Amino acid sequence: MLYDGVPVDLTPEQEEVATFFAVMKETDYMKKDTFLNNFWEGFREVLGHGHVIKSLDKCDFLPFYNWHMAEREPKKNLSKEGGASQEKEKLKKEKDEAEAKYKYALVDGRQEMVGNFRVEPPGLFRGRGEHPKMGKIKKRIYPRDITINIGEGVPIPGHPFTGQQWKEVKHDKSVTWLAFWRDPVNTKEYKYVFLAATSTWKSESDLQKYEKARKLKDFIGGIRDTYTRNWDSRDRAERQMATALYFIDKLALRAGHEKDEDEADTVGCCTLKVENVECAPPNHIKFDFLGKDSIRYENTVDVEDKVFKNVELFKRENQSGKPKKEGDQLFECFDAQDLNVRLKDLMEGLSVKVFRTYNASITLDRLLAEGEEAASAEAETVEGRVADYNRANKEVAILCNHQRSVPKAHENQMEKLQEKLDAVRQEVKDLQADLKRAKAGKKGEDGKVLREEVVAGKLEKKQAQLLKMEITAKSKEDLKTVALGTSKINYLDPRITVAWCKRNEVPIEKVFNKSLLSKFLWAMDVEPEFRF
DNA sequence: ACCTAGACTTGGAACAATTTTA
């Protein structure tokens, strides 16, 4: 690389770290001081005392960047060869065979698929949002860092590093992890190797999750009565909890546990700050905060009068009447743990996240049933019913605030779509004009004879095409910031979907892809009458 | 009665494969 315009030789270790940084060239991280400072701190350490490189500003990483770009060139060309490329297939086969032995684990006599069998490679930590640790070096993990969990008396699996041993070999039957190591950046945390989503353990806990959420159905009436009553409890903590629980139930908010100074500043329901809610009389409350993954939650809702009064009060002053200021907690009298403890009194095993699962699933169940009842003309085709399903899915995704960034090419694609739409609209107009002429027994503009039935048929087809395109365009625009996958994978009881498919003669493959199908194998034999 | 280490679920983005379109 170049330092101050002069070539500098680095050791292989230093080169590796420099490359981590070089490949970030085109990302937004390069504009963030936190990222640059953290990287420089780590890089300086790797360079060692008294190195000629004394500041990041004068470093030119372009040679590493160019090397990296050149490195991936041959791969691209290989994939361009197209169908005839046996080279590519051979490579893939070799890779699969080499990996095969790591993909399965023998658990209680069953062969189970492993989820993440690869150790995370070294690199730079890329936190989401304004993470204080972004840019820190994520060190390489060695066998000596890893604790493995295997059956007693089973041979200890090997590794490619001679002269090293696993950190520890455990035989713990009370946990599901196969291996773990300490996260090198967030040193209080761990990274685990677990079984895949298709495994018996994961399926069983998935089923349990949904059964618990279904159980909440029997309690929800009482719970709502209780928290409604507690909106004017004279105990401020009770009153705050009742208000928070209302939001958790109505808006499917996350719990929001306390966070450390060295994490991104995000909140959930229990950690809302006074500036995250605005009260607009008579009863509108506007939420605006950064939630998990620093995704913005922005929503204005109408609430009951008592809730409105409470929020105004909690926003204004604390228990002793002292005014609150920006940065203060809206609910200062309790935290997520306290609330979870309280929930245990209302239903065995109840915790905040169960409300999210419950509300997501019951909403899907309700919307699908409403769709079946409405029996719209659209629902006569399989495509129409699938569109119905996707609409319901979308509503749940919006409820859970599952967002995605607008695809890079979106704007461009929409413009093209509009142009096409305009063209088809013109064609429709022309056909309508032709039809008029045909009815009047006139010839077409180009002098050709027009037969009324033929023109009418063409027109009808064109109009159908136009309608379809308009729907596509609208749904594309509607979904540009909505991610449907997350709720399907984590919140919607698959039995609702399977039962609906059975009732409506929709092949399950239309709504579940291959991996969802195998993840939800446990739900496939549900009876068509199943309701959440 | 706390409190936090430890374990497990949830989440969006990046990347890869596949399908559709021009």
Place this chain on the structure above:
DNA sequence: TAAAATTGTTCCAAGTCTAGGT
């Protein structure tokens, strides 16, 4: 048939929550 669009998969970060130690 290449490029564009769509869909599926992998990656790993960031949540939730409880058990067990003090």
